[in-house]
Amino acid sequence: MRKIIFTAFSLLFGQTLIAQNYSGAESVEFDYANNRYLVSNTSSNQIIARAANGTLSVFATLTAAPYGIEIVGDTLYCCTGGSLRGVNLNTGAQIFSKVIATGQVFLNGITQDPSGNLYLTGFTNKKVYRFNTANRQSNIFVNNTTTTPNGIIYDGYDGVSPRLVLAGWGTPATIKSISLADSSISLLVNTPFGSIDGIAKGKNGNFYISCWSNNSIQRYDSTFANAPTAMVTSGISSPADIFYNQLSDTLAVPFGSNVNFYFFGDVTAQKSNLNVEDIHVYPNPSKGIININGINADLKNVNLSLYEMGSGKQVFSENLANLNENTSINLKSHHLSAGIYLLELNSNDGIVSRKKLIIE
Secondary structure: OEOOEEOHHHHHOHHHHHHHHOOOEEEEEEEOOOOEEEEEEOOOOEEEEEOOOOOEEEEEEOOOOOOOEEEEOOEEEEEEOOEEEEEEOOOOOEEEEEEOOOOOOOEEEEEEOOOOEEEEEEOOOOEEEEEEOOOOOEEEEEOOOOOOEEEEEEEOOOOOOOEEEEEEOOOOOEEEEEEOOOOOEEEEEEOOOOOEEEEEEOHHHOEEEEEOOOOEEEEEOOOOOOOOEEEEOOOOOOOOEOEEEOOOOEEEEEEOOEEEEEEOOEHHHHOOOOOHHHOEEEOOOEOOEEEEEOOOOOOOOOEEEEEEOOOOOEEEEEEOOOOOOEEEEEOHHHOOOOEEEEEEEEEOOEEEEEEEEEEO
């Protein structure tokens, strides 16, 4: 049984804090390393941090309005006009600013691939730019998107042909695929909606889009061949650049002076004979070998999966056939990149544990 649960904190206690702190909430990222949300605020030129207990504070103040934001390593990248700015994730200090495009260019959406490249949408000139976070060089990746580009998300797709999924502004709003191999564009679907702002990828290959035409959140499957499912149809206005938290199966929706949170996980997955607090994964951070302690040996058909936090792509899956209370797993042979992953254990009883795992 699938259910949507709106975060009670936002309903009961968030309104006063939000009215005082959010101002033109535009884009949301979850900082997995520090267990907080970061929200760009275009009216105040600020990045607001939302702690795990709901407390809001100013994380950084810029000299220009931040729109799309993306975390890579210890840096928060912010689209500001035609420039890209980097903010230290630990201190909130701006560490660089680079002009990506000159003239009346408005950089809006932003995403990353596993190699550390950023992709930015040029809302006003219908281009997509690529920025290398290692050498801070940029180039035009797509010269003409034909329709106005807005939200963008990396998708590992079939593991062979990774792509960028691009949400379009205007009516009817399109969703397109951009090949990472040759930057070619193909149409995925002409949606029945107008002006899509953000796009995010959740579990099971599902994509979520935020629509201005009817103030809603819609969900498509990975093929985009089937009709969309309406997920949120009230309580939001002009929803902006959304984010899917892989750790909690929660979609964050910024709009105006608000950020709403919606749980899209499977409630039945909470069913388990195991106290998840008894499971320990160590060392964490890990250099490739992990130990899992506390798994109930009576559980049947236990499977371990690893997902990239940023893209939601599954990068590792193994059935723990020889299960015991202390299980050691070698991840080195899978050549996983350093980064933050979601470790998920599931059995016939459902999901029994989710942990954040850092690989160095």
